[in-house]
Amino acid sequence: MFTTYTLRLIGLLGLYFTNGSQAETTLIKNVTIINEYAELLEQPKNILIIDEIISKIGNFDTQADHIIDGQGKYLIPGLIDSHVHLKGVPGLRVDSVKDQELQRDGAKQIPRSYLYFGFTTVLDLASYSSFVSQWNAQVYAPEALYCTAMSILNGYPIVYSGEAASQLSSPMASYLLYDKNQSDEYPADYPVKEHLPEHLVKKAKKEGAICIKTFYEKGFGVKKNLPVPDLDLIRELKLYASQENMPLFLHANSTDAYQFASQTNVSVLAHGLWHSNGNDIKPLIKDIAHQDISVQLTLTVVEGELDLFDHSFFSSEEAHSAIPSSLINWYKSESGQWFKKILSSNVLNLQNNKQHETMKKKYDHVFQTLRKGVHSLLENNVNLVFGSDTPSGPIYTQFPGLNGFREIQAWARTGVDLKTLFKSLTIRNAELLGVQNRIGAIREGMQADLLLLNENPLVDVQAYNSIQTVFIDGLAIDRESLAAK
Ligand SMILES: [Zn+2]
Numbered sequence: 001m002f003t004t005y006t007l008r009l010i011g012l013l014g015l016y017f018t019n020g021s022q023a024e025t026t027l028i029k030n031v032t033i034i035n036e037y038a039e040l041l042e043q044p045k046n047i048l049i050i051d052e053i054i055s056k057i058g059n060f061d062t063q064a065d066h067i068i069d070g071q072g073k074y075l076i077p078g079l080i081d082s083h084v085h086l087k088g089v090p091g092l093r094v095d096s097v098k099d100q101e102l103q104r105d106g107a108k109q110i111p112r113s114y115l116y117f118g119f120t121t122v123l124d125l126a127s128y129s130s131f132v133s134q135w136n137a138q139v140y141a142p143e144a145l146y147c148t149a150m151s152i153l154n155g156y157p158i159v160y161s162g163e164a165a166s167q168l169s170s171p172m173a174s175y176l177l178y179d180k181n182q183s184d185e186y187p188a189d190y191p192v193k194e195h196l197p198e199h200l201v202k203k204a205k206k207e208g209a210i211c212i213k214t215f216y217e218k219g220f221g222v223k224k225n226l227p228v229p230d231l232d233l234i235r236e237l238k239l240y241a242s243q244e245n246m247p248l249f250l251h252a253n254s255t256d257a258y259q260f261a262s263q264t265n266v267s268v269l270a271h272g273l274w275h276s277n278g279n280d281i282k283p284l285i286k287d288i289a290h291q292d293i294s295v296q297l298t299l300t301v302v303e304g305e306l307d308l309f310d311h312s313f314f315s316s317e318e319a320h321s322a323i324p325s326s327l328i329n330w331y332k333s334e335s336g337q338w339f340k341k342i343l344s345s346n347v348l349n350l351q352n353n354k355q356h357e358t359m360k361k362k363y364d365h366v367f368q369t370l371r372k373g374v375h376s377l378l379e380n381n382v383n384l385v386f387g388s389d390t391p392s393g394p395i396y397t398q399f400p401g402l403n404g405f406r407e408i409q410a411w412a413r414t415g416v417d418l419k420t421l422f423k424s425l426t427i428r429n430a431e432l433l434g435v436q437n438r439i440g441a442i443r444e445g446m447q448a449d450l451l452l453l454n455e456n457p458l459v460d461v462q463a464y465n466s467i468q469t470v471f472i473d474g475l476a477i478d479r480e481s482l483a484a485k
Pocket of ligand 1: 083084085125389390391392
């Protein structure tokens with residue numbers, strides 16, 4: 001979309017495209033703007049959008065192709081979620097892809113559901129250029145940006161593709177970081193040089209990635225005691241990523257991983273802290289704060305698993321707005337509940353309401369650790385950036401769009417104040433990704449990715465569900481036209 005943006009700037013000079021077609025204009029009248037400092041501008045303003053660009057903000061009057069009355073309403077930048085996974089439809093079984101219809105219904109609605117809940121930019125933390133270009137060719141879709149994911153041999157998550165030999169021929173293999181501590185695991189003719197940080201970072205940048213993601217995860221479930229990268233490797237990765245102005249994301253959700261992060265000075269921790277070694281976390285969180293490492297809380301990763309056992313999940317209006325009814329029906333069916341059985345087989349013999357209660361108790365400890373972590377992050381003013389990890393696993397409770405909205409609510413419920421939340425959803429993410437001159441704020445010359453809200457999001461978190469109009473690249477879309485139902 002950078003190219004159309006540049007084109008548009010050229011077009012702005014004469015209000016005409018280079019091909020001669022006339023520019024499209026939209027005027028939003030008398031609207032209350034919330035700026036990037038999460039402050040209400042005192043006087044309502046008029047905003048003129050020419051094609052994709054916010055052309056003028058002030059107390060002027062002018063003709064326009066479309067006029068939108070903003071009286072009593074709030075205008076905010078489109079939301080940015082910097083932790084999503086765009087490929088696939090959550091909760092569908094890999095072996096049931098034969099059910100093409102569900103796959104199609106889901107794939108068609110997913111970009112719209114992101115927009116429905118106000119997300120106009122999403123960052124896929126593990127994608128590649130051809131997929132993202134295809135995604136961005138859709139008109140009714142948030143703009144997608146992506147990171148290249150780099151793991152080590154036998155490490156998380158590439159270990160899920162099988163033995164070393166299968167890993168080396170898997171899709172992630174071309175971006176495997178060479179791990180000198182496992183030198184005897186590689187074939188004799190392995191091209192080591194092509195798997196050193198410098199080479200991989202430059203390759204990722206050239207292909208169009210804007211960031212790098214790597215992992216510190218010793219494993220869970222059936223995969224435990226996995227190898228993790230050493231300090232030298234990730235320090236080197238950070239060095240080359242910085243040279244290319246690419247933030248380095250680290251998958252980290254334990255005190256071990258946070259400790260590792262503080263010694264490697266990565267840019268972002270892609271998860272909240274939910275596995276504690278029992279030590280006092282305050283000194284650790286202070287370190288994270290001092291080094292300007294940003295954190296994504298991803299609260300719905302844990303909540304979403306628990307929500308699978310909540311039989312009222314599909315009764316909300318939001319769920320029906322985000323998820324096509326064909327998928328809801330399948331998710332509710334015996335086969336749609338497959339992942340629940342993997343999470344907890346014994347609890348399923350209990351009555352419905354008992355299941356939820358029992359699982360709540362089982363998850364209580366993780367929630368307590370997570371909440372403690374959030375409070376410590378807030379106390380130490382760690383830079384929180386909004387990332388929801390949509391979806392973190394094959395679970396329908398993290399359906400795109402809906403999950404972002406649930407994550408927003410979870411942040412507020414866990415004690416993040418509404419100003420911080422607003423900035424995390426907009427300007428802080430834009431700054432992290434280096435796109436703050438284009439999106440994340442409402443200023444003349446910026447891309448018109450905007451939300452017109454009926455309520456004030458600095459007063460009530462439910463305001464994020466009061467969207468009237470979504471503007472993507474200057475195109476005004478009535479929210480209800482994006483709903484699944
Ligand atoms: Zn993720």
